[in-house]
Amino acid sequence: MDNAAFSALSLHKDLLKNLESLGYQKMTPIQAQSLPNILNNKDVIAQAKTGSGKTAAFALGLLNKLNVKQFRVQSLILCPTRELADQVAKEVRRLARATHNIKVLTLCGGMPFGPQIGSLEHGAHIIVGTPGRVEEHLRKGTLRLGNLTTLVLDEADRMLDMGFQPSLDAIVEQLPRNRQTLLFSATYPDQIQSISRRIMTDPVMVAVESIHDKSTIQQHFYKVNSDKERMTALQLLLQKYQPESSVVFCNTRRETQEVADELVDFGFSALALHGDLEQRQRDQTLVRFANKSTSVLVATDVAARGLDIEALDAVINFQIARDAEVHIHRIGRTGRAGSKGVACSLYTDKEAYKVALLEDYLDQLIVGEPLPSMQLLEKRTFSPSMETLQIDGGKKQKVRPGDILGALTSKTAIGKEGGADTITGSDVGKINIFDRCAYVAVKSDVSKRALKKLGQGKLKGRNFRARLISS
Numbered sequence: 196m197d198n199a200a201f202s203a204l205s206l207h208k209d210l211l212k213n214l215e216s217l218g219y220q221k222m223t224p225i226q227a228q229s230l231p232n233i234l235n236n237k238d239v240i241a242q243a244k245t246g247s248g249k250t251a252a253f254a255l256g257l258l259n260k261l262n263v264k265q266f267r268v269q270s271l272i273l274c275p276t277r278e279l280a281d282q283v284a285k286e287v288r289r290l291a292r293a294t295h296n297i298k299v300l301t302l303c304g305g306m307p308f309g310p311q312i313g314s315l316e317h318g319a320h321i322i323v324g325t326p327g328r329v330e331e332h333l334r335k336g337t338l339r340l341g342n343l344t345t346l347v348l349d350e351a352d353r354m355l356d357m358g359f360q361p362s363l364d365a366i367v368e369q370l371p372r373n374r375q376t377l378l379f380s381a382t383y384p385d386q387i388q389s390i391s392r393r394i395m396t397d398p399v400m401v402a403v404e405s406i407h408d409k410s411t412i413q414q415h416f417y418k419v420n421s422d423k424e425r426m427t428a429l430q431l432l433l434q435k436y437q438p439e440s441s442v443v444f445c446n447t448r449r450e451t452q453e454v455a456d457e458l459v460d461f462g463f464s465a466l467a468l469h470g471d472l473e474q475r476q477r478d479q480t481l482v483r484f485a486n487k488s489t490s491v492l493v494a495t496d497v498a499a500r501g502l503d504i505e506a507l508d509a510v511i512n513f514q515i516a517r518d519a520e521v522h523i524h525r526i527g528r529t530g531r532a533g534s535k536g537v538a539c540s541l542y543t544d545k546e547a548y549k550v551a552l553l554e555d556y557l558d559q560l561i562v563g564e565p566l567p568s569m570q571l572l573e574k575r576t577f578s579p580s581m582e583t584l585q586i587d588g589g590k591k592q593k594v595r596p597g598d599i600l601g602a603l604t605s606k607t608a609i610g611k612e613g614g615a616d617t618i619t620g621s622d623v624g625k626i627n628i629f630d631r632c633a634y635v636a637v638k639s640d641v642s643k644r645a646l647k648k649l650g651q652g653k654l655k656g657r658n659f660r661a662r663l664i665s666s
């Protein structure tokens with residue numbers, strides 16, 4: 196029997212027939228791993244990206260156990276953006292088209308509230324929505340979820356990135372405990388582990404890609420003749436590897452600031468992280484680095500300790516660490532799921548003894564490599580893809596992620612749908628809300644437009660000042 200055949204599963208006949216008519220001949224790897232568990236009514240954490248067939252994996256699970264005759268909301272699918280919610284709803288409808296009368300409703304922020312209330316009054320079996328808006332309907336009593344049997348969190352990592360954790364918690368509180376919970380996420384940071392522990396029961400984990408593996412880190416060592424050459428070497432390495440996010444480790448606070456300033460002078464996007472920063476500066480630096488609007492963070496070991504960055508493309512040791520354990524700890528921060536991370540270390544003659552200590556510790560021979568060609572510095576192509584907007588309103592003003600996302604992507608503020616002024620959910624990155632201010636990352640090519648939209652639109656019925664912050 197073919198293990199990847201849908202017919203090997205206990206799926207309803209009409210679902211199977213429809214899959215055939217859609218041309219889905221075999222299960223994708225994530226479907227083959229997750230569907231048997233999902234159909235067994237298990238809670239499942241699946242590490243899968245867009246394009247893996249993840250939507251069909253959870254959609255077939257919830258459709259197979261849906262009771263069409265019971266006209267109550269039985270499944271809730273939460274997505275980070277309206278675009279994704281629309282795509283998911285479309286796929287669910289396609290998979291459900293052979294079953295009569297299944298009603299799928301989307302409830303997303305940035306859309307008028309009134310018509311959604313009307314649709315809810317007509318009833319639905321499956322809701323696909325964004326967390327902020329679903330929470331609002333629950334609070335207003337326009338949505339009731341007492342009959343829910345399946346909860347799906349799609350792109351859970353992105354939802355957490357966008358600050359939806361409080362909304363997710365508020366929604367889950369309203370759901371029956373005896374339910375199936377399915378969590379799909381491209382990455383698996385600590386935050387996902389902690390939320391899954393709270394809202395799932397004995398989950399089965401499936402993944403199609405191997406997760407973080409330290410052996411995938413390539414180490415490179417470069418000998419430099421002077422401190423001046425160290426700076427040039429750093430630029431060459433940044434230019435060669437073009438990391439989207441990298442940390443440069445220095446041994447002193449003063450040096451982090453000097454190196455960051457010099458990198459900025461040379462046109463790189465860099466910020467220093469050290470113990471002398473005020474809390475607000477530190478928050479801002481971490482936000483800008485995590486949301487990818489700054490690509491190089493120059494830090495001391497102490498300052499980097501609290502750094503909650505799940506994967507870096509590169510770690511560069513401006514000097515070799517004091518001891519081997521610190522070195523291993525530093526380079527362990529690089530290496531993304533499935534792809535390789537780079538760790539580069541610069542050393543002078545005076546530090547050669549540290550290299551010898553590392554050789555002992557790692558039990559491997561370390562050979563210095565020649566630096567990349569100076570020609571690399573002639574054409575600089577180094578710029579982050581995102582920019583950060585700061586908004587002068589935060590938790591105290593009850594500003595929530597959904598409000599910001601809504602103001603940015605609303606179709607009414609300026610411009611028409613599909614016109615040059617449209618901003619979509621995929622242009623928006625991380626959203627961080629502090630007590631009195633908030634930050635949102637947007638793609639660089641829409642940053643001016645985003646600023647204009649925030650300036651013209653209202654958040655919570657008020658105008659808040661917003662500005663672009665850049666290095």
Ligand code: AMP
Binds near residue numbers: 218226248
């Ligand atoms: P997703 O990762 O959910 O965004 O799905 C990616 C695309 O794959 C969608 O267009 C699905 O319609 C399609 N798809 C999902 N499962 C299968 C399958 N088993 N065979 C063929 N296409 C599929």
